[in-house]
Amino acid sequence: MSPHALSFDRHRHARDVPPVLDRYRPLRLLAVVVVSVAAGAAALVTLVGVRADVGPVEARLSLGLSFEGGTAVDVPPVGRLTMGTHAGPLQLRADVRNVDVEAVTAMIRRGRPLPTVETMSADVRSGVLGLAGRSVLVVLPAAALVSALVFRDRRAVLLGTGAAAGALVLSAGVAAATFSSEALEEPQYEGLLAQAPALVGGVRGAATAVDAYSARLAELTGNVAQLYGALGSLPDVPGPDTTAVLWVSDVHNNPAAYGVMRELIDQFGIQAVVDTGDSTDLGSAAENVVLDRIEDLGVPYLWVRGNHDSATTQNYLSGLSNVTVLDGGDVVEVAGVRWAGVGDPRYTPVKRVAEPSEVGRLELRAAGRRLATALDQQGRRPHVVLVHERPMAEPLFGQVPLVLDGHVHERRERRVDGTLELTLGSSGGAGLRTFDGGDGALPLAMSILHLDPSDGSLVAVDEVTLAGIGRDAVTFQRRSASSLAPEPE
Incomplete structure (x- = not known):
């Protein structure tokens, strides 16, 4: 090998990265x-x-x-x-x-x-x-x-x-x-x-x-x-441009729920409360003492019967001064909004939360059809309809703008044929039954509906969730009506 070749070889290796290091260059x-x-x-x-x-x-x-x-x-x-x-x-x-x-x-x-x-x-x-x-x-x-x-x-x-x-x-x-x-x-x-x-x-x-x-x-x-x-005094909110209505469901004998309702009514200028049922566990007369707190709320209270509520419960509530029981299809106007509703056709006080059987679904749909027929005969459409179980809402799709229900103890939503259906969790955290090892402790769920006073349409929903028994810590989520359950293509 010539000296020139040796000199060139040494120069080349001095400049180049050694092969073993060049292999790791991407990692470097x-x-x-x-x-x-x-x-x-x-x-x-x-x-x-x-x-x-x-x-x-x-x-x-x-x-x-x-x-x-x-x-x-x-x-x-x-x-x-x-x-x-x-x-x-x-x-x-x-x-x-x-x-x-x-x-x-x-x-x-x-x-x-x-x-x-x-x-x-x-x-x-x-x-x-x-x-x-x-x-x-x-x-x-x-x-x-x-x-x-x-x-x-x-x-x-x-x-x-x-x-x-x-x-x-x-x-x-x-x-x-x-x-x-x-x-x-x-x-x-x-x-x-x-x-x-x-x-x-x-x-x-x-x-x-x-x-x-x-x-x-x-x-x-x-x-x-x-x-x-203001050192604790709150400004006026949310303003006079909407009608604020508190929506509760599935209180199940929890007296703490009515205390929370009272606070929300005072702080948000609530004009009415609507309840989609299951205020009790067994529907017995002994449970009516808890329901007396409704009169202390001081605002109109609209109610439909749940599957845990009996005819005894409904009769008692209809006797309270501020309660209107919706059952049978009559349209009532409260806080400038038209409401209608029908009670749950099933009375199953000992049944835990579960999806109804096919026979049960047929019975629930039949109740929804009876309500839809009654509304057709009246010729006066409500802005909001209250039912207790989701299958009851199905015959009303395409007939009314908004249906509210409960029963399943969790928030859900869907929009079908232009009708928005909202389902609420348990406003009583599933009530006192959580202590018997059944459903387990749930958060208290309530919603504030902001409705347009000119046409009763939904503007926004404030989803209020309180963790367990305490009432200090709260999660408060505002959602506009347009963001709720977009219509599927």
Whole structure:
């Protein structure tokens, strides 16, 4: 071999990556990307945050990582509000740090309004833009620094910084592409029941334009300010533009349920209560003492018989001053809304929750057909129909806009032939029977229906869920009528 060939061979091997290392090059590149993106994510979560003064409220805006994405507003010690505004992995978080209580209290006492939504929206937009700029200034240097420390290679630093920048741009792009202003109208609240209406706000308060994001956060900020400034007194919500009706079902002798009803009536300006049955367990006269609490609610109470309620139960309730029993097809108008209903044809007090047999379904459908026939004969259509079991609703599909029922102790929904059917869980947590080892403890489930007073149509539903026996912790989910059980194609 010539000296020139030997010299060339040595030069070539000095420049090239050895074959054994070249085999692991893809893994090294992957390691650089993973380490740099992880470093950038850690810096984003721990170091990025801006102070935003929104009117009288001082908040800290930050970004977190969440598969669900969306927006979360923490208001200690009241609770937390979340909205599914966009897909993950980025979640915008707003933590209320301080409220100028003295200034807000002075405004309320003197009848002065808080700063306008437009003004506070500008504050929120400024804070969000500042948060985006700071994210870039923190994430990219963090990724570069960690890549340099771990791999000690200039090319690794460049690759890692680029990967972090790409991940940041991609995450922001996903948030922008999946943004839904309609989600601003459907907040979910977790916290103290007494403060829920103040934070959630009005049913029709959210805008639908692109600027709705900052406007909604500004509106929530105003609600927080009023909540703190009024020192416990709640602002008027959800407003005079809808009729609020409380819907309960399957109380099953739980006296605590009526206490929760009373709180919701007071706080949300409830104009009526509708009950889709199973107020008792056995339908005995001895259980009527629990039903006396209905008169104390102080609002009209519409009721249909469930399969655990007897004729004795129905006769007793019909004698209470504020109760209207719906059975037989008569259409009544309460709170400006037309209602109709029919009682459960089956009386099975010892039966646990179960889907009815085919014979039972035929009996239930027959009751629904009798109601549909009675409504046809009257020629006066109700806005809402109450039944107890789901098969009873089927003959009414295409005939009425909304049917409410219960029985199965869980929330369900479906839309058939233009009729929306909603099923409620147990408003009594399945009642006192949960202590005998039967159904097990269930959350207390109630719903607030917001109806348009002009035509009785459903505008929104507030799904209220209280965990077990306690009444302090509550999950409060608002859903617009359009998002409930879309019509199948």
